Amino acid sequence: MKKVRKAVFPVAGLGTRFLPATKTIPKEMLTVVDRPVIQYVMDEARDAGIEHFIFVTGRNKTVIEDYFDVQFELYNTLAERGKNDQLDLLRETQPKPGQTSFTRQQVPLGLGHAVWCARELVGDEPFALLLPDMIMQSENGCLKDMVELYQHTGSNIVAVQECDPEETHKYGVVGRGDEAHSGFEITGMVEKPPHGTAPSNLYINGRYILQPEIFPLLEAQERGAGGEIQLTDAMLKLMTDQAFYGFHYRGRTFDCGSREGFVEANVAFALWRPDIYPNIVKVIEDLLESTKPMERRSKPR
Numbered sequence: 624m625k626k627v628r629k630a631v632f633p634v635a636g637l638g639t640r641f642l643p644a645t646k647t648i649p650k651e652m653l654t655v656v657d658r659p660v661i662q663y664v665m666d667e668a669r670d671a672g673i674e675h676f677i678f679v680t681g682r683n684k685t686v687i688e689d690y691f692d693v694q695f696e697l698y699n700t701l702a703e704r705g706k707n708d709q710l711d712l713l714r715e716t717q718p719k720p721g722q723t724s725f726t727r728q729q730v731p732l733g734l735g736h737a738v739w740c741a742r743e744l745v746g747d748e749p750f751a752l753l754l755p756d757m758i759m760q761s762e763n764g765c766l767k768d769m770v771e772l773y774q775h776t777g778s779n780i781v782a783v784q785e786c787d788p789e790e791t792h793k794y795g796v797v798g799r800g801d802e803a804h805s806g807f808e809i810t811g812m813v814e815k816p817p818h819g820t821a822p823s824n825l826y827i828n829g830r831y832i833l834q835p836e837i838f839p840l841l842e843a844q845e846r847g848a849g850g851e852i853q854l855t856d857a858m859l860k861l862m863t864d865q866a867f868y869g870f871h872y873r874g875r876t877f878d879c880g881s882r883e884g885f886v887e888a889n890v891a892f893a894l895w896r897p898d899i900y901p902n903i904v905k906v907i908e909d910l911l912e913s914t915k916p917m918e919r920r921s922k923p924r
């Protein structure tokens with residue numbers, strides 16, 4: 624069985640839900656506490672043993688490439704000033720030379736198309752796929768546990784979580800079959816099922832381990848839900864030849880593609896940090912006591 628060495632991060636999305644900030648800042652660079660959203664996802668991949676990080680970017684996203692580069696002036700200044708804690712932090716979050724690759728999704732045709740754009744960089748081996756909108760909180764990273772399940776089952780792994788049955792139309796949803804090791808066999812999947820038609824309430828949470836045979840299927844892909852080339856449709860086709868296993872993730876997932884999810888992630892990760900926990904608890908309590916929503920008239924313009 625081939626090791627999962629590479630991870631793909633589709634980061635081409637426009638981030639319209641975060642306008643006006645995303646006029647100049649990619650949504651993946653918005654900060655949760657003190658680091659960009661993309662750093663959390665990259666750390667999850669690295670903790671799972673990933674050695675090469677492939678970013679499928681778009682126009683106005685070059686700052687992501689800059690972010691993962693070494694900034695000599697900053698390093699030198701910190702070293703001169705003896706700021707070793709900050710230097711350590713930078714080194715911990717920094718990929719090693721040659722560990723990153725960047726390619727562009729030239730047209731916004733959907734997630735399936737974005738993944739297909741990484742085919743040459745992935746080559747003929749299994750790969751992890753992490754959707755950067757979704758960041759996760761648990762002792763063991765979601766992808767790390769998926770890699771373990773992969774080592775027992777091989778094939779393809781999709782992470783899922785339970786959602787309110789009223790919410791299934793927002794996601795890809797899988798059908799649940801027999802248990803297998805720490806996961807289960809997936810019997811089917813559908814992207815954004817209309818109300819009342821979902822095969823379960825297990826939604827795809829944005830973490831995948833896929834075999835390279837997905838690429839030719841994506842290439843021949845017709846448009847699916849929302850008029851986009853859907854990864855879920857290609858995975859369903861691949862299911863006729865290869866097994867798919869579900870990994871039921873029990874940690875917390877925050878959808879940083881939505882404003883509520885992004886704010887929730889900031890609060891949750893601040894509360895998770897022992898250095899700032901006590902102050903944050905106090906700040907939140909005080910704010911809850913003293914704040915009401917603004918009157919419509921006084922909204923910022």
Ligand code: G1P
Pocket residue numbers: 734754756757793794795796814826827828829854855
């Ligand atoms: C994508 C996937 C969907 C998955 C979701 C998780 O949808 O197509 O299957 O459930 O991510 O966030 P999107 O959020 O791009 O509409």
